[in-house]
Amino acid sequence: MFSRALRTSRAAPLRHNAFSRVALAKRNVTTDAASAHADKDAVPEEDSKPFSVTLSDESFETYELDPPPYTLDTTKAELKQMYADMVSVRRMEMAADRLYKEKKIRGFCHLSTGQEAVAVGIEHSLTKEDDIITAYRCHGFAMMRGASVKSIIGELLGRREGIAYGKGGSMHMFAKGFYGGNGIVGAQVPVGAGLAFAHQYNGNKNTTVALYGDGASNQGQVFEAFNMAKLWKLPILFGCENNKYGMGTAANRSSALTDYYKRGQYIPGLKVNGMDVLAVKAAVQYGKEYTSAGHGPLVIEYVTYRYGGHSMSDPGTTYRTREEIQRMRSTQDPIAGLKLKLLEWNVTTEDELKQIDKDARAAVDKEVAEAEAMPPPDATPQIVFEDIYVRGSEPQFMRGRTLEENYYY
Amino acid sequence: MASFSTACRLSVRLASRQLRQDAAARGFKSSAKILAAQNFTMPALSPTMTEGNIASWKVKEGDSFSAGDVLLEIETDKASMDVEAQDDGIMAKITQGDGTKGIKVGSRIGVIAESGDDISSLEIPAEEKPEAPSPKEESAKPNKETTSESQAEAPPTSKPSSSAGESKPQKKSSGPAKKQTKPLLPSVQALIHEKGLEQADVDKMTPSGPNNRLLKGDVLAYLGTVSESYPTELAGKIEKLMHLDLSNIKLAAPAPKPQKEVKQAEKPVAEVPSRVAVSISMASVIEVQSRVQKTLGVFMPLSTFISRATDIANDNLPKSKTYQPSADELFNDILGINKVTTSSGVRGSFLPQITALPTSAPLAPVKSLPARSSDIIDILSGTTKRKSPALAARPVPGLSNAVNVFSVSVPKGDEKRARIFLGRVKSVLETEPGRLVL
Numbered sequence: 067m068f069s070r071a072l073r074t075s076r077a078a079p080l081r082h083n084a085f086s087r088v089a090l091a092k093r094n095v096t097t098d099a100a101s102a103h104a105d106k107d108a109v110p111e112e113d114s115k116p117f118s119v120t121l122s123d124e125s126f127e128t129y130e131l132d133p134p135p136y137t138l139d140t141t142k143a144e145l146k147q148m149y150a151d152m153v154s155v156r157r158m159e160m161a162a163d164r165l166y167k168e169k170k171i172r173g174f175c176h177l178s179t180g181q182e183a184v185a186v187g188i189e190h191s192l193t194k195e196d197d198i199i200t201a202y203r204c205h206g207f208a209m210m211r212g213a214s215v216k217s218i219i220g221e222l223l224g225r226r227e228g229i230a231y232g233k234g235g236s237m238h239m240f241a242k243g244f245y246g247g248n249g250i251v252g253a254q255v256p257v258g259a260g261l262a263f264a265h266q267y268n269g270n271k272n273t274t275v276a277l278y279g280d281g282a283s284n285q286g287q288v289f290e291a292f293n294m295a296k297l298w299k300l301p302i303l304f305g306c307e308n309n310k311y312g313m314g315t316a317a318n319r320s321s322a323l324t325d326y327y328k329r330g331q332y333i334p335g336l337k338v339n340g341m342d343v344l345a346v347k348a349a350v351q352y353g354k355e356y357t358s359a360g361h362g363p364l365v366i367e368y369v370t371y372r373y374g375g376h377s378m379s380d381p382g383t384t385y386r387t388r389e390e391i392q393r394m395r396s397t398q399d400p401i402a403g404l405k406l407k408l409l410e411w412n413v414t415t416e417d418e419l420k421q422i423d424k425d426a427r428a429a430v431d432k433e434v435a436e437a438e439a440m441p442p443p444d445a446t447p448q449i450v451f452e453d454i455y456v457r458g459s460e461p462q463f464m465r466g467r468t469l470e471e472n473y474y475y
Numbered sequence: 476m477a478s479f480s481t482a483c484r485l486s487v488r489l490a491s492r493q494l495r496q497d498a499a500a501r502g503f504k505s506s507a508k509i510l511a512a513q514n515f516t517m518p519a520l521s522p523t524m525t526e527g528n529i530a531s532w533k534v535k536e537g538d539s540f541s542a543g544d545v546l547l548e549i550e551t552d553k554a555s556m557d558v559e560a561q562d563d564g565i566m567a568k569i570t571q572g573d574g575t576k577g578i579k580v581g582s583r584i585g586v587i588a589e590s591g592d593d594i595s596s597l598e599i600p601a602e603e604k605p606e607a608p609s610p611k612e613e614s615a616k617p618n619k620e621t622t623s624e625s626q627a628e629a630p631p632t633s634k635p636s637s638s639a640g641e642s643k644p645q646k647k648s649s650g651p652a653k654k655q656t657k658p659l660l661p662s663v664q665a666l667i668h669e670k671g672l673e674q675a676d677v678d679k680m681t682p683s684g685p686n687n688r689l690l691k692g693d694v695l696a697y698l699g700t701v702s703e704s705y706p707t708e709l710a711g712k713i714e715k716l717m718h719l720d721l722s723n724i725k726l727a728a729p730a731p732k733p734q735k736e737v738k739q740a741e742k743p744v745a746e747v748p749s750r751v752a753v754s755i756s757m758a759s760v761i762e763v764q765s766r767v768q769k770t771l772g773v774f775m776p777l778s779t780f781i782s783r784a785t786d787i788a789n790d791n792l793p794k795s796k797t798y799q800p801s802a803d804e805l806f807n808d809i810l811g812i813n814k815v816t817t818s819s820g821v822r823g824s825f826l827p828q829i830t831a832l833p834t835s836a837p838l839a840p841v842k843s844l845p846a847r848s849s850d851i852i853d854i855l856s857g858t859t860k861r862k863s864p865a866l867a868a869r870p871v872p873g874l875s876n877a878v879n880v881f882s883v884s885v886p887k888g889d890e891k892r893a894r895i896f897l898g899r900v901k902s903v904l905e906t907e908p909g910r911l912v913l
Contacts, residue, residue, distance in 0.1 A: 171520075
């Protein structure tokens with residue numbers, strides 16, 4: 067109650083449209099992807115000239131925290147880049163879906179179709195020196211951190227040219243500033259706290275984004291990481307990607323408190339519209355400033371939605387209705403929402419957007435074809451054992467299941 | 476149901492459109508316009524699915540659909556599932572109609588065009604070549620996997636075999652010393668440390684061990700302590716000794732002889748049992764019996780006396796000539812442990828057979844068969860020696876109050892023991908039967 071009063075009193079001057087503040091007492095974060103506003107006439111001609119966008123009042127909800135500014139400075143070029151990134155991520159996920167259904171990708175595969183705004187929004191508010199660590203739904207993050215589509219799809223196909231030399235698969239992808247790709251539910255959160263500690267220890271003004279799902283938010287180690295992070299005031303943004311369903315169970319059936327941004331208890335929280343890439347960017351940008359200033363960690367909840375099943379073996383329609391998915395797809399889609407806004411603000415033309423779509427699709431298709439053309443690795447012990455240690459730091463030998471399988475480096 | 480869901484979807488979409496109130500909602504598509512049609516192939520809806528049946532198409536040729544719409548329902552052996560569109564588009568052509576069975580994963584079931592394409596002028600792409608063999612690939616998969624497995628196994632086996640080839644003396648002596656990849660054996664490490672050798676020296680040594688490993692002898696040979704050829708000679712010798720040489724083994728002679736011997740051995744065994752008999756008067760026993768009954772009022776049957784006398788007589792008999800001492804006894808004998816208890820003899824297991832003699836009995840051994848010859852089983856089985864000890868132990872109905880013949884059948888060589896036994900029985904029963912009841 068106190069925090070809410072605090073929030074309203076301080077945040078009010080920042081708002082532009084006072085009318086929507088009528089129902090302050092009871093308001094939830096929207097998942098409307100196209101809720102931001104910008105003055106059409108204020109949008110400059112030049113691509114790189116900044117202009118400000120006003121976010122919807124319903125973009126954030128806070129817990130013991132002042133809300134981030136509801137205005138976001140951006141440029142036309144950045145908006146277009148965000149759009150292109152989201153389209154590329156979705157294209158790649160669709161390619162992965164197709165390859166999986168053609169049985170070319172085997173094993174685990176968790177797709178983030180519908181959640182692109184989170185990965186893209188976070189990446190656009192960080193620098194390459196900041197760190198990201200996430201769970202197994204990681205293709206989009208890996209791509210945004212600079213991995214090529216070819217290396218990601220190659221990894222899924224188990225090729226040597228894959229980002230983890232074909233040995234990690236869908237769950238284990240790594241890039242500069244990106245620490246995976248972790249298969250154990252919730253285990254990446256303490257690791258993220260460690261990454262944040264490294265920044266603090268080295269005196270870097272960087273932040274770490276540690277993401278987990280709404281299902282993982284009940285894991286004990288998440289709370290252990292919370293405690294350490296708050297105790298040491300680590301520069302970390304704990305991020306709960308709340309896509310409303312943890313592997314077949316609705317959030318309210320698995321969690322006693324579904325306000326995941328309040329789960330930090332002693333850590334301030336922020337709930338963000340995770341379908342609006344601009345809101346995500348504004349929130350993470352604010353969070354980065356907050357942590358860099360030495361205020362300690364934040365818990366951010368990204369309210370989002372996945373269109374597909376939890377993994378490829380989940381049809382995704384047994385615990386929710388097809389109508390619900392279709393409604394989210396048709397009204398709250400992050401890509402379509404941004405597209406709508408770009409057209410509304412005259413940032414770009416429909417033709418240009420179509421060209422971006424076409425280019426993204428062509429680029430992804432080309433790289434996927436290249437990945438498919440890569441030869442599968444030979445089944446030799448050398449290939450199996452050679453990437454266990456950093457080159458040159460191997461022990462004399464690795465034990466196999468039997469004496470004959472022992473591999474001597 | 477389907478109509479209801481489509482109605483729902485329609486209403487939802489209408490509502491969304493109303494919400495927008497914007498012509499730009501038309502641009503609410505996440506896909507680009509690309510002029511090529513695409514083959515729509517049978518999807519694998521689960522990792523184990525290899526083929527499926529089309530239950531029904533939910534769209535018709537020419538229908539446009541948006542991402543997330545159900546295109547068709549597919550039945551597999553496990554379940555029936557809806558296939559959703561990943562993207563907006565138009566169903567240009569359906570090549571496999573409703574109810575088609577057993578379609579392999581990856582084979583074409585339709586053609587999809589981008590939304591906004593003109594279907595009439597659309598070029599239907601040829602079914603991709605890789606797709607046709609893909610079902611074959613599926614069926615051939617197990618084979619492929621096994622081959623890949625064999626490949627997987629082959630390298631480790633080939634590697635040791637190649638290195639084993641090198642480990643053969645001839646090859647190794649010709650080839651230059653190979654760098655040691657495996658950790659050195661502890662003995663080799665110790666020797667190298669002792670002699671203060673460098674890594675460079677180790678690389679120069681010629682390994683003669685299995686899998687091309689360096690042995691202690693190789694180090695000694697390098698140092699000149701043993702002759703250069705010694706390790707290879709030794710390796711050859713070891714290799715020779717590793718295999719059991721059976722070349723000079725001859726077949727054993729046929730074995731009919733031992734069979735005969737067995738037969739001969741058996742016959743004497745069958746002939747052996749002989750009978751030792753002693754006549755014992757029961758007069759004193761009966762006297763004691765009646766005295767006990769008079770004084771104590773307890774009737775003691777004769778069998779009690781006889782069994783107790785047998786028990787005493789069996790004690791401490793001399794050892795049988797055919798007695799085979801057990802390993803335990805031999806061992807104890809060596810240690811001298813059993814001297815106290817059984818040095819003077821062993822406990823026998825005789826049970827006398829008692830036959831009543833109405834007249835005065837001869838002292839000589841008697842063939843007492845006539846009494847038993849009426850036993851039909853003995854006649855049928857053709858054996859006369861089968862006197863079960865249990866039967867003999869029972870009080871014999873024909874027990875006479877006067878003289879009885881106590882007989883024991885024993886194997887040959889044990890007659891002396893039997894006589895000692897019967898003598899004891901006789902003395903116990905005739906002289907002091909009173910001690911038996913005390």
